[in-house]
Amino acid sequence: MQYQRPDVELDLLRSVQAVLRELGDQAPALQNNQGMWRWSLHKKVERDPRKSPALVRILLRELEKAESEDLRHVIIPLLHTIMYVLTKATGITEELYRRTYTFCIKLLTLPTPYCTVALDCAIQLKTETAVPGTLYQRMVIAEQNLMSELYPYQESALLLEIEAAQMQQTPEACMRHVVSHALQAALGEACHAAALQKKLKASPRRLLERYFHAVVAAVEQMANEPRPSRAGHLEKLEEIYCSLLGPLAAARGRRGGDPLQDQPPSIPLPSPHISFHLWTDEEQLWKELVLFLRPRFQLRLSADLEALDLHGLPPDRELARVSVLSTDSGIERDLPSGADEPPASSSPELERASLQRKGGIKKRTWPVDLWLPGSWHAPPGLHRKTGGPGGDGELLPGVSRVHTARVLVLGDDRMLGRLAQAYHTLRKRETQKFCLTPRLSLQLYYIPMLAPEEATAYRQAERGELAAFLGRVDRWYQSTVNTLCPAIHKLAEMPPSFDTSRTVDPFILDVITYYVRMGTQPIYFQIYKVKIFFSDGSQDPAEDVFLTELKVKVQDSRFPKDGFLSKKRGVAEGQGAELSICYQKALLSHRTREVTVSLRATGLVLKAIPANDSEVAGPTHFPHSAAPAATDHTCLNVSVTEVVKSSNLAGRSFSIVTNTFRTANIQIESQEQRLLMLSLDKDNRRTFKDVVRFEVAPCPEPRSGAQKSKASWLSSHRQKETETIKPTPKPLLMPINTFSGIIQ
Incomplete structure (x- = not known):
């Protein structure tokens, strides 16, 4: 069943090398095909599974070459590629699994993020080597919401309305895929694949579910053993195989199967359930997460979720879907998945009648002084750095997080600003009604997207800074x-096809699915808070947050009280406004140094995203200056457009210069009658006018009243020498998942 022909190996090698050349800077001719090479490589083995072992060997050779020649920029892409092949393939020998595992262990000596990704791969490979098919089975069960007592985890990815590609992904079809893949992965050439799939297609739902639960039980019980036995796993699956096909057909499979069967049937890896929703409600993210935790068939929420105020959200509410390309930002939600609580661990019997989710959980009273668990927090001291996937901390007693909400958003920097707002609001809600956190692992993904009329080089640079x-x-x-934006535009401009008989081979869906499955390394971004004071003294100060940029402009001049400008003042002196700026200067020593200046300026820009590689977070290139105890390395880049007056023999002259500095905290106040206008995250809908003063600082983690009282109690019982030390609040960091995190 394995290809040994030189032409097949050569074709796969050329495809792999094309993918690697794409990662370099010396291949401008490949720019038009970026993203297609990896997709076409996976399609080759998907259409002909016999090529999978040959591709694994080629990828291993390239990995060993990259490690020996210190070509680190290709190591993580190659690791993701080989893991994706191993997840979908059958017929991989134990020797190939062990070689890949040994190589991943070797990479643990490298720095982060290489060792982080390699460790994650090694953990998966250790189980897959002993129990082939585990990765495939767990992925399908979680993504398709096939309830299983031994593997109750539920997750879903969110994005485009692509029903045409998912019409055949019924629960029955997914269960057939799981059974076929598990048996072929374990039995190899001894499995009569065509007869197996034919038998499964002819089986009624009740019988199919029996075999599905039997296979899941065999795989999960062996995978959870401290020392799983490949031979023991093979013995269990052989029993299921013989029970399914009968002893005669099974014996023929062990003798070599059907000689006319040149190519085994391909087993697809079903794409996740995906839906697309426009972001029309400020609290939509929180509402969708609540709906995600509620099973579809339940008319009532669980005991803890029932107490939530959904602001008129009916229990059976379904969001309207829109199938047009929007010029507005979009956010998707997970489809409702499994039960709130994992069922008690027990072995499912072959006689299990149907796939059902167990509804209802026991109501529990949360501790009064409960602290937020670490699942919502980034690893300490990280900002724009690689962290472990999930970041799960200690959970509440008796609560297991079996739901993964994968929220994938399309849009530009404006949409990310709205996402930061929603994320901040969500975290504040959790300090008041603590119910989503213990059940939910929130994973954020981002695909940059511009409206067609804005897809120019200038707009991409202006509104795509975070993507860059x-x-x-x-x-x-x-x-x-980053190469998906043109493809999505092209697809959106195509007329709809009503030919349902046409074979769907979606590039965009496959790339999105690959991203949400393999993008497990988050990069953490600091959310900044801004407090705004207005000229109208009766108006309360406003508070908001931003993620990428805050822009300040001087509004049209307000004349002085006498109604006219002094004739002695030049035209240039009338430009801008006199500003008082107070900030903490960023120093390499991390010491606090406060600077106060007064100058005339026409505007300011505060950017939180590094403009080039030399400003990427790091202790040498991008220091923090907020407080001596700070351990992260983030700050704002402030650009001030200053009006400078100079005198010479020809008289006075005025020039416009741009000064830049770095800080983490800044306060700016207008010293004249001229007011300021603030724009957050390049979004015209988030504009504040008639501003006289504003303050910017890193947004701290929201804290509940119980947390504050507990902190006050601890402070009162500290020793006197430590009471004078002001604790540094933990910053609020928003994670966005990537493939490797930051590679220094």
């Missing part, structure tokens, strides 16, 4: 994700 940053620090993200 992600592409610089993660080349696999640049090659795989």
Whole structure:
């Protein structure tokens, strides 16, 4: 069943080398095909599974070559490629699994993020080597919401309305795929694949579910053993195989199967359930997460979720779907998945009648002084750095997080600003009604998207700064994700096809699915808070947050009280406004140094995203200046457009210069009758006018009243010498998943 022909190996090698050349800077001719090479490589083995072992061997050789020649920029892309092949393939020998595992262990000596990704791969390979098919089975069960007592985890990815590609992904079809893949992965050439799939298609739902639960039980019970036995796993699946096909057909399969069967049937890896929703409600993210935790068939929410105020959201509410390309930002939600609580661990019997989710959980009272668990927090001291996937901390007693909400958003920097707002609001809600956190692992993904009329080089540079940053620090993200925008535009402009008989081979869906499955390394971004004071003293100060940029402009001049400008003042002196700026200067020593200046300026721009590689977070290039105890390395780049007056023999002259500095905290106040206008994250809908003063600082983690009282109690019982030390609040960091995180 394995290909040994030189022409097949050569074709696969050329495809792999094309993918690697795409990661370099010396291949401008490949720019038009970026992202297609990896997709076409996976399609080759998907259409002909016999090529999978040959591709694994080629990828292993390239990995060993990259490690020996210190070509680190290709290591993580190659690791993701080989893991994706191993997840979908059958017929991989134990020797290939062990070689891949040994290589991943060797990479643990490298720095982050290489060792982080390699460790994640090694953990998966250790189980897959002993119990082939585990990765495929767990992925399908979680993504398709096939309830299983031994593997109750539920997840879903969210994006485009692509029903045409998912019409055949019924629960019955997914269960057939799981059973076929598990048996072929374990039995190899001894499995009569065509007869197996024919038998499964002819089986009624009740019988199919029995075999599905039997296979899941065999795989999960062996995978959870401290020392899983490949021979023991093979013995269990042989029993199921013989029970399914009968002893005679099974014996023929062990003798070599059907000689006329040149190519085994391909087993697809079903894409996740995906839906597309326009972001029309400020609280839509929170509402969708609540609906995600509620099973479809339940008319009532669980005991803890019932207490939530959904602001008129009916229990059976379904959001309207829109199938047009929107010029507005979009956010998607997970489809409702499994039960709130994992069922008690027990072995499912072959006689299990149907796939059902167990509804209802026990109501529990949360501790009064409960602290937020670490699942919502980034690893300490990280900002724009690679962290472990999930970041799960200690959970509440008796609560297991079995839901993964994968929220994938399309849009530009304006949409990310709205996402930061929603993320901040969500975290504040959790300090008041603590119910989503213990059940939910929230994973955020981002695909840059501009409206067709804005897809110019200037607009991409102006509104795609975060995407450009992600592409610089993660080349696999640049090659795989940043190239989707033109393809999505092209697809949106195509007329709809009503030919349902046409074979669907979607490039965009496959790339999105690959991203949400393999993008497990988050990069954490600091959210900044801004407090705004207005000229109208009766108006309360406003508070908001931003993620990428805050722009300040001087509004049209307000004349002085006498109604006219002094004739002695030049035209240039009338430009801008006199501003008082107080900030903490960023120093390499991390010491606090406060600077106060007064100058005339026409505007300011505060950027939180590094403009080039030399400003990527790091202790040498991008220091923090907020407080001596700070351990992260982030700050704002402030650009001030200053009006400078100079005198010479020809008289007075005025010039416009741009001064830049770095800080983490800044306060700016207008010293004249001229007011300021603030724009957050390049979004015209988030504009504040008639501003006289504003303050910017890193947004801290929201804290509940119980947390504050507990902190006050701890402070009162500290020793006197420590009471004078002001604790540094933990910053609120928003993670966006990539393939590798930041590669320094």
